[in-house]
Amino acid sequence: MPQYDNTIEGETRRVHIREVGPRDGFQNEPETIPTSDKIRLINALGRAGLKxxxxxxxxxxxxxxxxxxxxxxxxxxxxxxDVARQVLIPNSRGLDNALRQREYFDEATLFVSASQTHNRKNINRTVEETMGEVRRMGKRVVDEGLRFCAVVATSFGCPYEGRVPPERVLDLAEQFAEAGAMEIGFGDTTGMCNPAYASRFFAAAIERLPGIEVTAHFHNTRGQGLANAYAAFEAGCHSFESSFGELGGCPVPKGSTGNIATEDLASMFHEMGVDTGLDLGRVIEAALDAQATLGRKLSSHSIVAGPVAWSPRDRGRSLPC
Structure with missing residues (x-):
């Protein structure tokens, strides 16, 4: 299995951002989005540099x-x-259906909730039942030559059960790794994380999961999404998921608002001197297109303020501390 290096060497400062808006974002929209609009928006995201x-x-x-x-x-x-297409798969039947379309995607994501209650409400199974199936599904995913990605939802708290012990989350992550996952994402499904906890958790996760790409998935439900992303980055996490326009949320329960906005995340990293590989202007254009398509104001800050516009004499200078 290829080994993922979670370190940043020398002067290279770069993060990887996966766009989840076309799935995690769209699924929370009450009005049906026409297929042609989805295709147009996804194509725009691909032209913005998202890989x-x-x-x-x-x-x-x-x-x-x-x-x-x-x-x-x-x-x-x-x-x-060079853009990888990823699909989310809930169970063996879903995997059967997905593999009928194998030529159209490159990565498959399997998932579980760290909370028993959330897992039951989300996919009507216990955590143990889900992980038993994951072991069988993971082998099939790997045998198909797909990149096997995993997500542990409610990693930072559950709206039904409250605090989720980090040991439980990391144990599930290790089970995914044993099943062949090359990447494991930790989801703040209803926005319950805080920067101090994010820092401690991702430092521990990276230590526990050598050779695995560790990914942070934060929601901005309580306005702490970017702060959590910064804390995770400082702890050594360099892989993130986000959603253009701050689309998204969680269908279970109601009121769980969107993921951090891709354009806000990229803007923050760019101002820190961290490369994302993204054309921020094009990501903002895609988010504005989504806003017009949905016919409502989205929560992203960057689609209102735009990129930071430094004067010519300021460009390339470091800001005073």
């Missing part, structure tokens, strides 16, 4: 009607060859 995009889900259409056109979207998008 990994979560495009679709193989959850049952009656559970998430908004994503029922996932196959049509996968077949219709036109992304650069």
């Amino acid at each position: 990994r995009i979560e495009v679709a889900s193989f959850v049952r259409p009656d559970v998430l009607p908004q994503l029922a056109d996932g196959v049509e979207v996968l077949r219709g998008i036109d992304l650069p060859d």
Whole structure:
């Protein structure tokens, strides 16, 4: 299994940002988004420099009607060859359906909630049942030559059970690694994390998961999303998930607002001198297009303020401390 290096060597400062808006973001929208609009927006994100995009889900259409056109979207998008297309898979039946479309995607994500209650409400199974199936599904994913990604939801707290012990979260992560996962994301599903905890947790996760890409997935439900991302970065995490326009949330429970905005995350890192590989202007354009398509104001700060516009004499200078 390829080993992931969680360190930043020398003067190189770079993070990897995966866009999850076309799945995690769209699924929370109450009005059906036309397939053609989804395809246009995903193509725009690919032109903005994003190298990994979560495009679709193989959850049952009656559970998430908004994503029922996932196959049509996968077949219709036109992304650069170096952009990986990712799909979310809830169970073995979903994997069966996904593999019928194998030629249209590159990465598969399996997931579990660290909270028993959230896992039952989300996919109607116990955590143990889910992880038993993960071991079988993981082998199939790897055998298909797909990149096996994993997500532990409610890693930083559950709206039903409260605090989630970090040992439980890291134990599940290790089970995913044993099943063949190359990347493990930790989801702040309902925005319950804080920067101090993010710092401690990601330092521990990176130490416990050598050779695994450790990814942070924060929501901005309580306005701490970017602060948490910064804390995770300082702890050694250099892989993040975000959603353009700050789209998203969690269908279970209601009121769980969106992921941190891709354009806000990229803007923060750019101002810190950290490379994202993204064309921030194009990401903002895609978010503005999403706002117009949905017909409502989105929560992203950058689509209102735009990129930081330094005067010519300030460009390239370090800010005073």
